[in-house]
Amino acid sequence: MFGLHLVLFWLSLFAYGAEAGLQLGNVFPGSPFRSALFGGVVLHSLFLALRWALSGHAPMAGLFESLTVFSFCSALAAFLLCRTEETRAAWKPLSLLVALPQAGAALLDKRLTPLYPALDTPWFATHVGLSFLGYGIFAAGLALAWVYLKQGGEEVYRAGARSALYGFSAFSAGMVCGGIWAYYAWGSYWIWTPKEIWSVVLWLYFATLTHLKFIPAGSGWPGWSRRMEMGATAAGYFVMLATFLGVSLLLRSSHSF
Amino acid sequence: MKALWRFLASLKTCAWTGLAFCLAGAAGSVVMGRYPELFSDMDAQVLAGWFAQKGWIAPWPTLWLYGLLLATGLMAANAACCTAERLVQIFRGKATLRRLLPHVMHLAFLGVVLSHLVSSVYGDRIPGVAVPQGGFAPVGSTGWILSLDRFDAAMAPEGYPKDFAATVTLFRGTTPVARGIVRANEPLFHEGYGIYIKNFGATPWGAPFAVFDANRDPGAAPILVSSVLFTVANLIYLFPARREDA
Numbered sequence: 303m304f305g306l307h308l309v310l311f312w313l314s315l316f317a318y319g320a321e322a323g324l325q326l327g328n329v330f331p332g333s334p335f336r337s338a339l340f341g342g343v344v345l346h347s348l349f350l351a352l353r354w355a356l357s358g359h360a361p362m363a364g365l366f367e368s369l370t371v372f373s374f375c376s377a378l379a380a381f382l383l384c385r386t387e388e389t390r391a392a393w394k395p396l397s398l399l400v401a402l403p404q405a406g407a408a409l410l411d412k413r414l415t416p417l418y419p420a421l422d423t424p425w426f427a428t429h430v431g432l433s434f435l436g437y438g439i440f441a442a443g444l445a446l447a448w449v450y451l452k453q454g455g456e457e458v459y460r461a462g463a464r465s466a467l468y469g470f471s472a473f474s475a476g477m478v479c480g481g482i483w484a485y486y487a488w489g490s491y492w493i494w495t496p497k498e499i500w501s502v503v504l505w506l507y508f509a510t511l512t513h514l515k516f517i518p519a520g521s522g523w524p525g526w527s528r529r530m531e532m533g534a535t536a537a538g539y540f541v542m543l544a545t546f547l548g549v550s551l552l553l554r555s556s557h558s559f
Numbered sequence: 560m561k562a563l564w565r566f567l568a569s570l571k572t573c574a575w576t577g578l579a580f581c582l583a584g585a586a587g588s589v590v591m592g593r594y595p596e597l598f599s600d601m602d603a604q605v606l607a608g609w610f611a612q613k614g615w616i617a618p619w620p621t622l623w624l625y626g627l628l629l630a631t632g633l634m635a636a637n638a639a640c641c642t643a644e645r646l647v648q649i650f651r652g653k654a655t656l657r658r659l660l661p662h663v664m665h666l667a668f669l670g671v672v673l674s675h676l677v678s679s680v681y682g683d684r685i686p687g688v689a690v691p692q693g694g695f696a697p698v699g700s701t702g703w704i705l706s707l708d709r710f711d712a713a714m715a716p717e718g719y720p721k722d723f724a725a726t727v728t729l730f731r732g733t734t735p736v737a738r739g740i741v742r743a744n745e746p747l748f749h750e751g752y753g754i755y756i757k758n759f760g761a762t763p764w765g766a767p768f769a770v771f772d773a774n775r776d777p778g779a780a781p782i783l784v785s786s787v788l789f790t791v792a793n794l795i796y797l798f799p800a801r802r803e804d805a
Contacts, residue, residue: 419743489774496588510577
């Protein structure tokens with residue numbers, strides 16, 4: 303079964319790579335559900351389900367599992383936010399954002415690891431799962447913002463704005479689950495580590511972003527416009543990357559990935 | 560006074576303080592690692608206690624923290640003033656759930672900030688209570704004595720702990736006041752304190768020992784209520800998802 307689950311992993315990577323290649327070659331699927339990306343999501347779901355069954359815990363621990371779940375959530379976000387004719391233009395950049403973390407995961411050790419007892423709780427899966435769902439939606443936000451900045455479009459703008467709100471909501475819920483878990487596991491809902499600080503930075507970044515569009519035009523704010531909002535939505539992806547990978551790889555934090 | 564209110568209720572204040580928080584937090588995440596002598600024991604006591612000891616001795620490395628606290632305070636004031644102002648407008652017109660929800664989220668955010676302030680001042684942290692099996696140790700200044708009656712650990716062949724459980728009794732003087740099994744994610748709660756197992760091992764003479772933390776967070780329950788309120792309001796706000804202004 304271990305071998306089979308790795309085959310599913312590689313097949314999903316192949317499907318994501320195929321989608322990215324086809325998109326870059328301007329070959330577009332007739333419908334989202336007849337795409338290589340959809341095939342990849344199905345294979346990826348099977349891989350994750352099988353890995354969960356084999357390891358006995360949600361496959362969200364360590365860099366390999368974090369990257370592959372990030373890729374999976376980014377792919378899911380394509381179906382959540384980019385389903386219409388106009389917004390499907392975002393599939394081109396998004397397919398790359400799906401394939402790259404999966405390709406990165408392919409380079410890492412894929413062995414099953416036992417879970418430290420503190421991580422053996424439903425709060426682990428809900429905290430990490432919701433956080434990664436938020437990350438995936440932020441990836442869709444970058445893709446939509448990119449398309450909007452290149453070619454505009456009312457629907458693309460609205461989907462881009464929704465990405466900030468949906469991603470923020472998922473990430474918020476993930477933070478609440480993390481706080482509850484930390485309180486029971488480590489004795490405090492908050493500890494001073496770079497990861498926690500960056501999590502609040504990311505949360506506040508998108509909380510602020512969702513407020514900015516309500517500032518009346520010409521009220522002294524330096525020319526806030528839809529283009530700036532989409533630029534900030536795109537930049538949010540990099541704040542997320544700093545939180546997810548930057549802190550874990552560059553700074554010393556007891557809270558990994 | 561009017562100008563101050565306008566400043567505190569303004570969305571632009573929200574924007575700039577949000578940005579200031581992000582910059583201060585990003586700087587702090589780097590500075591913390593550079594000054595371990597200042598920041599490594601931040602979680603060993605509540606924030607007010609840490610500030611009293613170290614908050615003022617090195618102004619430059621702690622500048623980010625002042626910024627973070629100032630931005631948090633401004634954001635809380637901003638959310639409170641915005642909600643106070645908008646609620647008056649909403650109730651003068653047509654009060655709908657849709658218009659109220661963002662302000663429910665503001666109030667929940669305020670609940671989190673104020674409760675965290677309570678925990679940061681009135682909470683307590685007692686780290687590193689080491690007890691050998693069959694032994695006793697005092698729990699800080701609570702007046703309790705912690706006894707480790709029994710310790711069991713199941714180890715994987717690779718050396719990872721698969722499970723561990725400490726059977727403990729809390730005494731006040733010679734009277735037992737609480738008894739229970741402490742394991743990962745399952746602390747023992749007594750009179751507002753949680754007893755958490757942090758580490759374990761064997762003494763030089765082979766007896767098992769466990770290290771416990773005892774923490775009190777008076778703001779934890781209000782934070783939980785506020786967070787759940789925030790999440791529920793947020794989720795309701797997403798439906799119907801296709802809002803005109805997204």
